[in-house]
Amino acid sequence: MEPEENAQTYDPSRYERPSVTVDVVIFTLISQELHVLLVQRRRWPYEGFWAIPGGFINMDESLEEAARRELEEETGVHDVYLEQLYTFGDVHRDPRTRVISVAYIALVRADAQKIKVSEESTDVRWWPVRALPERLAFDHDQVLAYAISRLRSKLEYTTLAFQLLPELFSILELKHIYEQILGEKLDKGNFYRKIKESDLLEETEHTREGRGRPTRLWRFRRDRASDKQFVFRWREDRIDEKR
Amino acid sequence: MEPEENAQTYDPSRYERPSVTVDVVIFTLISQELHVLLVQRRRWPYEGFWAIPGGFINMDESLEEAARRELEEETGVHDVYLEQLYTFGDVHRDPRTRVISVAYIALVRADAQKIKVSEESTDVRWWPVRALPERLAFDHDQVLAYAISRLRSKLEYTTLAFQLLPELFSILELKHIYEQILGEKLDKGNFYRKIKESDLLEETEHTREGRGRPTRLWRFRRDRASDKQFVFRWREDRIDEKR
DNA sequence: TCAATAGTGTCTTTGAGACACTATCCG
DNA sequence: CGGATAGTGTCTCAAAGACACTATTGA
Numbered sequence: 242m243e244p245e246e247n248a249q250t251y252d253p254s255r256y257e258r259p260s261v262t263v264d265v266v267i268f269t270l271i272s273q274e275l276h277v278l279l280v281q282r283r284r285w286p287y288e289g290f291w292a293i294p295g296g297f298i299n300m301d302e303s304l305e306e307a308a309r310r311e312l313e314e315e316t317g318v319h320d321v322y323l324e325q326l327y328t329f330g331d332v333h334r335d336p337r338t339r340v341i342s343v344a345y346i347a348l349v350r351a352d353a354q355k356i357k358v359s360e361e362s363t364d365v366r367w368w369p370v371r372a373l374p375e376r377l378a379f380d381h382d383q384v385l386a387y388a389i390s391r392l393r394s395k396l397e398y399t400t401l402a403f404q405l406l407p408e409l410f411s412i413l414e415l416k417h418i419y420e421q422i423l424g425e426k427l428d429k430g431n432f433y434r435k436i437k438e439s440d441l442l443e444e445t446e447h448t449r450e451g452r453g454r455p456t457r458l459w460r461f462r463r464d465r466a467s468d469k470q471f472v473f474r475w476r477e478d479r480i481d482e483k484r
Numbered sequence: 485m486e487p488e489e490n491a492q493t494y495d496p497s498r499y500e501r502p503s504v505t506v507d508v509v510i511f512t513l514i515s516q517e518l519h520v521l522l523v524q525r526r527r528w529p530y531e532g533f534w535a536i537p538g539g540f541i542n543m544d545e546s547l548e549e550a551a552r553r554e555l556e557e558e559t560g561v562h563d564v565y566l567e568q569l570y571t572f573g574d575v576h577r578d579p580r581t582r583v584i585s586v587a588y589i590a591l592v593r594a595d596a597q598k599i600k601v602s603e604e605s606t607d608v609r610w611w612p613v614r615a616l617p618e619r620l621a622f623d624h625d626q627v628l629a630y631a632i633s634r635l636r637s638k639l640e641y642t643t644l645a646f647q648l649l650p651e652l653f654s655i656l657e658l659k660h661i662y663e664q665i666l667g668e669k670l671d672k673g674n675f676y677r678k679i680k681e682s683d684l685l686e687e688t689e690h691t692r693e694g695r696g697r698p699t700r701l702w703r704f705r706r707d708r709a710s711d712k713q714f715v716f717r718w719r720e721d722r723i724d725e726k727r
Numbered sequence: 728t729c730a731a732t733a734g735t736g737t738c739t740t741t742g743a744g745a746c747a748c749t750a751t752c753c754g
Numbered sequence: 755c756g757g758a759t760a761g762t763g764t765c766t767c768a769a770a771g772a773c774a775c776t777a778t779t780g781a
Contacts, residue, residue, distance in 0.1 A: 300502065694760090698752065750762090
């Protein structure tokens with residue numbers, strides 16, 4: 242910067258600027274299994290490869306606004322849980338030009354899926370996280386792996402899992418989601434105890450019939466979510482951080 | 485993007501681009517107290533205000549490289565712990581132009597301080613986090629508050645505190661750092677128990693004389709740090725996240 | 728009645744916290 | 755020896771895990 246600079250003399254074009262994109266890793270549950278939304282690229286670079294949806298930010302929108310816009314464009318959903326994941330900025334991660342990408346995680350409810358294929362993609366699909374494509378476009382393998390790891394980790398000490406559930410659900414369904422995302426079996430009795438103690442659920446009059454005893458349905462108490470976090474468990478091997 | 489695009493036809497100048505900066509919140513311990521490095525701005529905007537050091541990224545360096553460069557420029561230190569904090573991208577956070585800022589946290593050892601005042605600043609100072617300036621430049625109040633909160637939170641489940649310590653240190657010194665950063669007193673006996681159990685420290689032959697019984701000095705076992713995390717404590721009121 | 732699923736009770740083990748005790752230096 | 759600081763031992767209490775038990779439906 243020059244001396245004596247002020248609003249009049251400042252010239253923003255002096256520095257060469259990178260492009261900035263927002264990528265959104267969109268998770269949902271489909272038949273009790275964790276899925277992620279990927280788009281298949283129509284054009285160079287990485288034509289035909291699956292990628293995390295995203296796009297360039299506009300000059301008049303914040304990062305989170307950009308993420309919401311992308312989310313809406315890809316899935317038609319709004320009012321979802323959205324969280325910034327990490328910013329990826331290696332020099333050659335995009336062959337077109339220098340691109341810095343701010344990655345977000347979005348959790349959408351199982352019921353709200355209205356995918357549309359945009360002009361830039363040949364296909365859009367929910368992929369189960371257990372069986373992802375071999376190789377994604379750009380550094381998106383890395384981005385996705387980190388998103389999954391963060392999601393697992395945060396489940397243990399936040400009420401994040403509720404974002405994936407419909408309005409009414411049973412406690413064993415909730416347990417199932419925890420099992421899905423944590424990748425291990427949990428004890429039924431202990432799960433009941435902990436979730437009840439947490440006081441995060443509200444009992445409803447509804448039940449759902451099945452093959453055996455009907456199950457009671459519960460509602461998530463959003464008002465409690467902020468002051469009382471549901472710490473599910475501590476894991477010794479916890480790894481949330483990149484680097 | 486146009487159809488039929490490829491490496492030849494792609495034109496990176498089609499989109500208007502924001503500026504991207506890297507800001508580094510640099511922490512250290514000075515006489516057992518947590519301090520942060522701030523620079524006083526010489527020019528518009530926010531002339532005279534204190535700010536978190538940072539600057540525009542170069543096109544040929546990654547985000548982390550940029551952060552290391554800034555760190556080196558401001559403090560002359562290298563080989564430090566560096567971690568990405570968050571990316572701030574509100575539209576009007578900088579009056580000059582649209583600026584997206586990737587914030588990093590750096591932890592430097594108490595002994596390695598070689599501050600220099602750069603051309604862009606009138607002053608550079610270590611500020612104790614307990615007594616910061618009233619109002620910082622840009623949205624740096626927010627950035628700094630978030631950095632401190634993240635640092636506190638991470639101390640509880642990582643070996644991060646060791647990054648602030650010299651090569652040899654006593655267990656009670658370590659306890660003191662935890663107390664400083666967590667902002668509360670810890671029990672001596674329990675601290676000894678936990679740190680010994682963690683097996684993260686290596687006893688040395690060195691001791692240090694003081695007024696009472698001399699204290700044994702220990703070394704941090706970097707090799708153990710990755711596979712065994714030192715989970716100091718779980719706090720119900722844990723808040724690491726923005727939003 | 729049994730199979731199937733929902734939900735509860737209880738014993739054991741672990742580990743955090745409180746706090747009293749012992750150890751080793753200097754004068 | 756006493757004051758000062760370093761370091762250990764142990765009791766209690768609460769929470770996590772294992773696991774057996776009871777409950778309610780339909781066929």
